[in-house]
Amino acid sequence: MLFAGGWTLLVVLVAGVFLTVQFREAAIRRFDQSLAVLTDDLYAGSTIEDGQLRAPFLTDIRATRAYSGRYWVILDKTPDGAMRPVVRSRSLIDSDLMLSSAQIDRLEAAPGKTQYFDMRGPQDKPLRAAVIQAQLPGYANPVVFLAAEDRSPIDADADHFARITAFALLILGGGLILAVVVQVRFGLQPLFRLRREVASVRRGKAERLADDYPEELEPLSRELNALLAHNQEVVERQRTHVGNLAHALKTPLSVMLTEASQQPGQLAEVVERQAQTMREQVDHHLRRARAAARSQTSGERTPVEPILDELAVTLERIFQGKSDGRGVEIDWRCPEDLAFQGEKQDFMELAGNVMENAGKWCKGRIRAEAAPSGEARMLLTVDDDGPGLPPEERALALKRGQRLDENAPGTGLGLSIVDELARAYGGSVKLGESPLGGLRVTLDLPRAET
Amino acid sequence: MRILLVEDDPDLSRQLKLTLADAGYAVDHAPDGEEAQYLGENEPYDAVILDLGLPKVDGVSVLERWRRGNVATPVLILTARGAWSDKVAGFDAGADDYLAKPFHTEELLARLRALLRRSAGHAAPSLSCGALRLDPRAARASVNGEPLRLTSLEYRLLHYMMMHQGRVIGRTELVEHLYDQDFDRDSNTIEVFIGRLRKKLGADRIETVRGLGYRLTPLEGEATA
Numbered sequence: 018m019l020f021a022g023g024w025t026l027l028v029v030l031v032a033g034v035f036l037t038v039q040f041r042e043a044a045i046r047r048f049d050q051s052l053a054v055l056t057d058d059l060y061a062g063s064t065i066e067d068g069q070l071r072a073p074f075l076t077d078i079r080a081t082r083a084y085s086g087r088y089w090v091i092l093d094k095t096p097d098g099a100m101r102p103v104v105r106s107r108s109l110i111d112s113d114l115m116l117s118s119a120q121i122d123r124l125e126a127a128p129g130k131t132q133y134f135d136m137r138g139p140q141d142k143p144l145r146a147a148v149i150q151a152q153l154p155g156y157a158n159p160v161v162f163l164a165a166e167d168r169s170p171i172d173a174d175a176d177h178f179a180r181i182t183a184f185a186l187l188i189l190g191g192g193l194i195l196a197v198v199v200q201v202r203f204g205l206q207p208l209f210r211l212r213r214e215v216a217s218v219r220r221g222k223a224e225r226l227a228d229d230y231p232e233e234l235e236p237l238s239r240e241l242n243a244l245l246a247h248n249q250e251v252v253e254r255q256r257t258h259v260g261n262l263a264h265a266l267k268t269p270l271s272v273m274l275t276e277a278s279q280q281p282g283q284l285a286e287v288v289e290r291q292a293q294t295m296r297e298q299v300d301h302h303l304r305r306a307r308a309a310a311r312s313q314t315s316g317e318r319t320p321v322e323p324i325l326d327e328l329a330v331t332l333e334r335i336f337q338g339k340s341d342g343r344g345v346e347i348d349w350r351c352p353e354d355l356a357f358q359g360e361k362q363d364f365m366e367l368a369g370n371v372m373e374n375a376g377k378w379c380k381g382r383i384r385a386e387a388a389p390s391g392e393a394r395m396l397l398t399v400d401d402d403g404p405g406l407p408p409e410e411r412a413l414a415l416k417r418g419q420r421l422d423e424n425a426p427g428t429g430l431g432l433s434i435v436d437e438l439a440r441a442y443g444g445s446v447k448l449g450e451s452p453l454g455g456l457r458v459t460l461d462l463p464r465a466e467t
Numbered sequence: 468m469r470i471l472l473v474e475d476d477p478d479l480s481r482q483l484k485l486t487l488a489d490a491g492y493a494v495d496h497a498p499d500g501e502e503a504q505y506l507g508e509n510e511p512y513d514a515v516i517l518d519l520g521l522p523k524v525d526g527v528s529v530l531e532r533w534r535r536g537n538v539a540t541p542v543l544i545l546t547a548r549g550a551w552s553d554k555v556a557g558f559d560a561g562a563d564d565y566l567a568k569p570f571h572t573e574e575l576l577a578r579l580r581a582l583l584r585r586s587a588g589h590a591a592p593s594l595s596c597g598a599l600r601l602d603p604r605a606a607r608a609s610v611n612g613e614p615l616r617l618t619s620l621e622y623r624l625l626h627y628m629m630m631h632q633g634r635v636i637g638r639t640e641l642v643e644h645l646y647d648q649d650f651d652r653d654s655n656t657i658e659v660f661i662g663r664l665r666k667k668l669g670a671d672r673i674e675t676v677r678g679l680g681y682r683l684t685p686l687e688g689e690a691t692a
Contacts, residue, residue: 327555335565338581338582349618365555369551
């Protein structure tokens with residue numbers, strides 16, 4: 018913007034100087050032409066009578082009034098180089114118009130040709146003069162005819178023009194700079210918006226760019242969206258591959274476990290133990306792959322309400338045979354606009370495992386509540402009416418979560434996965450006492466801005 | 468008791484057939500989705516054990532087709548995919564229980580017994596209100612045959628309103644029937660549940676009677692039951 022402004026100023030300045038110089042030159046040329054006419058009249062009208070030079074009778078009134086500004090003089094150039102005025106206009110009274118030696122030399126160099134000089138006249142006024150040196154027949158010395166006029170009016174004109182030009186160009190320059198500012202401010206607004214949107218995609222506030230960009234930017238926003246989609250697709254494919262591999266191993270494991278359980282003995286025990294280890298390894302690496310894939314995706318925004326609804330319906334079905342068929346009642350609350358900053362699958366794992374844990378231990382009632390808390394955070398609180406955990410065991414239950422290998426699936430609280438996943442999202446799990454009498458699990462998680 | 472086992476892995480199928488037969492069940496086996504769908508639609512099974520990763524037609528699609536074709540046989544999904552998103556999808560398709568591989572056979576048998584016990588529950592007449600139907604035996608509700616996914620509290624509220632359809636029911640009365648005990652609930656509890664029901668049933672079925680409560684009515688043009 019600074020460069021554009023400076024450039025505009027420079028161009029306007031050059032144009033101004035050029036215009037002013039052109040105007041001044043044109044004015045002087047016109048001025049010179051009228052002077053040349055007078056010089057020619059003097060030259061053509063002069064006669065030699067009895068070896069004496071006679072000036073023509075000129076009707077120009079201005080040359081008769083004293084110091085009127087228009088003057089003429091006929092000079093005799095003596096052999097010693099001195100200039101002796103022979104006849105002069107009356108307007109000069111008794112002043113002389115003196116030529117400088119350089120001017121005299123120039124006249125000498127081009128006899129018969131009109132030359133134009135700047136000089137000083139009576140009352141020290143700046144004059145413009147048309148001068149011609151010629152040889153008159155019957156006259157020994159060269160004669161110089163000089164007509165001059167006060168040039169201050171054209172100087173004044175030129176100055177006036179320069180002022181007007183400067184003023185006009187100043188307005189033009191100011192206007193151009195303003196246009197540049199407006200262009201940058203408003204014309205580039207969509208670009209600024211694009212930058213903001215890309216940033217919000219990166220922060221996970223949006224999944225893609227809007228498609229209401231002006232024509233010039235639309236291809237760019239389309240390409241960016243395509244890139245985002247491609248990125249997501251690659252990650253998704255990677256995840257699917259890993260998932261397929263892991264899941265493909267599970268059926269053979271089932272077969273081994275079943276076979277082993279049907280043939281008691283030492284071999285069966287070893288197979289069972291090893292199959293269990295393999296299963297843990299598969300689960301562990303499945304989660305690791307998911308976590309790796311997660312770090313590559315740009316943050317996603319996952320609305321919480323529909324997931325809690327789905328999980329509540331699903332879990333009530335899973336636990337419908339519990340407590341002699343009375344099942345489990347899940348009472349959940351969540352503001353409609355609450356969104357988790359992260360992947361849907363991950364939030365399902367987090368909430369699903371915590372709620373399933375509550376379902377395992379409760380007597381029949383689970384209460385889940387999701388709510389925003391503080392700057393870009395949310396809390397998911399799950400209460401049950403089961404036996405709960407004494408404080409010293411709560412710490413242990415969370416500690417166990419730090420080392421996956423020690424924690425056999427299906428035993429304990431099953432909260433290690435939740436703890437691991439919450440940490441991956443920069444969150445935390447807290448265990449406490451529930452007002453319903455059982456355990457309260459509180460997840461602190463990142464919240465996506467609405 | 469006749470069971471349909473849908474599983475494509477030959478070893479696992481053989482083992483499960485043996486286990487189930489030992490437990491006293493008659494077992495039919497389908498190794499792919501197409502055959503499973505055909506058998507499920509044409510034979511009167513008491514329960515189905517359904518693998519999800521199947522050749523030809525996948526398990527979730529088979530289940531959806533059965534449910535759309537009014538095959539109400541209880542289904543236990545047996546799958547390697549144990550993520551919650553998979554479980555939710557399975558139950559959405561109409562599953563009654565879900566067991567992730569690898570599993571212990573004792574657990575499978577226990578789940579199967581529970582499933583059969585539940586489905587043998589006594590029949591009760593279904594309720595309807597226009598295109599809305601509620602089956603108290605299976606604790607399921609549907610609109611125009613499309614099953615609704617309701618939590619037990621939502622179901623309980625809808626059940627009560629259907630038993631008293633056409634009548635304006637006050638908030639206090641609804642809260643009392645929603646929760647067995649007297650809990651210190653905030654005053655908008657009922658609004659929250661009515662809002663969720665409206666979202667799932669369609670907004671017009673539940674009418675708000677200002678100052679008095681709510682009323683469940685069939686939509687205009689729908690036949691009253």
